[in-house]
Amino acid sequence: VTGLHRDRVIPGEQGQGDLGKKAAGEHRSVRRYAIARKVRWFFVVGLGGILANGYYKVFSTKVVYDGPLKSGCVPFLNCHACPTAFFSCPIGMVQHYASVRKIPFLLTGFLGAVGTTVGRAACGWLCPFGWIQDVLFKIKTKKFRLPKIFLKLKYVSLVVLAILLPFFFDAHWFSRICPWGTLAAGIPWALWNPIDPSLGEPVVSAGSVGWLFVLKLAVLVFFLILFVFIKRPFCRTTCPLGAIYSLFNRFSLMQIQTEGQCKDCALCRNVCPVDIQISSDPASPECIRCLECTVCKHVRIRWGKPS
Amino acid sequence: MRQEVANACRHKLVFVLFVAFFILLMVYGVLSGDLTQMRLEGGTL
Numbered sequence: 001v002t003g004l005h006r007d008r009v010i011p012g013e014q015g016q017g018d019l020g021k022k023a024a025g026e027h028r029s030v031r032r033y034a035i036a037r038k039v040r041w042f043f044v045v046g047l048g049g050i051l052a053n054g055y056y057k058v059f060s061t062k063v064v065y066d067g068p069l070k071s072g073c074v075p076f077l078n079c080h081a082c083p084t085a086f087f088s089c090p091i092g093m094v095q096h097y098a099s100v101r102k103i104p105f106l107l108t109g110f111l112g113a114v115g116t117t118v119g120r121a122a123c124g125w126l127c128p129f130g131w132i133q134d135v136l137f138k139i140k141t142k143k144f145r146l147p148k149i150f151l152k153l154k155y156v157s158l159v160v161l162a163i164l165l166p167f168f169f170d171a172h173w174f175s176r177i178c179p180w181g182t183l184a185a186g187i188p189w190a191l192w193n194p195i196d197p198s199l200g201e202p203v204v205s206a207g208s209v210g211w212l213f214v215l216k217l218a219v220l221v222f223f224l225i226l227f228v229f230i231k232r233p234f235c236r237t238t239c240p241l242g243a244i245y246s247l248f249n250r251f252s253l254m255q256i257q258t259e260g261q262c263k264d265c266a267l268c269r270n271v272c273p274v275d276i277q278i279s280s281d282p283a284s285p286e287c288i289r290c291l292e293c294t295v296c297k298h299v300r301i302r303w304g305k306p307s
Numbered sequence: 308m309r310q311e312v313a314n315a316c317r318h319k320l321v322f323v324l325f326v327a328f329f330i331l332l333m334v335y336g337v338l339s340g341d342l343t344q345m346r347l348e349g350g351t352l
Contacts, residue, residue, distance in 0.1 A: 304315045
């Protein structure tokens with residue numbers, strides 16, 4: 001951080017008065033953002049990964065948790081069927097309500113309140129699948145940029161896979177092929193496959209691992225390969241929850257903005273996990289509010305409408 | 308300057324109204340049995 005901000009004013013160097021106070025304030029703010037960028041990973045792994053999936057009793061019960069917490073969902077993708085999941089997946093709930101043809105008031109209110117307050121921040125601060133994409137993208141190889149047209153696909157995914165297909169055919173197709181579900185639930189259950197104590201039979205029967213499982217694996221492998229070459233392709237092209245939150249990004253309370261004399265150096269785009277140039281589109285629907293772009297001294301959070 | 312302050316206040320007011328609306332939706336959802344809905348009918352998830 002010191003290296004990136006070596007052109008910043010050091011408190012005290014400007015002498016006394018307002019200029020010195022302003023510089024000291026800027027210095028503190030740079031440190032706060034640097035801490036936030038480091039703390040983000042603890043949120044993703046701790047809250048999104050470990051706390052939301054902390055039902056370790058499954059190793060003795062051999063069945064998925066079905067207690068009162070499963071009635072609620074977390075504000076990020078989290079497979080309902082993951083062996084250690086405490087909560088439901090919001091997109092699983094969307095499909096469920098579409099298939100039973102009821103309006104999910106609680107879920108709409110929950111996702112709306114989160115989206116209105118922080119936009120897509122849950123994608124950047126809590127979603128473990130987003131973290132996996134960021135980690136795989138760090139593998140050193142040739143990288144590619146995603147054409148903008150593909151960014152619209154996530155709305156197709158939301159409307160067709162998560163709403164229309166469950167509504168008309170009672171088929172939860174997004175959950176069936178969700179790569180995060182395959183990684184967090186499908187593969188662990190298939191590999192572990194314990195004997196269900198109540199039934200006395202394996203949890204995953206031999207017949208249930210058929211063409212659908214092969215399709216799930218193929219989708220997962222396809223995305224895992226993409227993660228190495230493209231920044232967060234799943235979040236930007238496929239995730240229905242990202243599509244829902246992106247609708248709130250332009251008017252959410254939490255905004256990112258550039259201030260001062262931005263030189264369009266593209267530092268913000270280079271560090272951005274979703275490949276946004278924040279100086280040209282600070283309220284972009286793709287922005288996951290991860291604050292990585294705050295390595296640039298001209299980028300700041302603003303609580304309110306961007307100026 | 309005054310225009311900027313007015314815009315900021317308007318945005319915050321809109322935000323408060325939206326959040327209030329969503330909280331009301333959540334309350335209505337809880338009262339109308341959304342919490343039990345998943346447990347009773349969500350077996351296919």
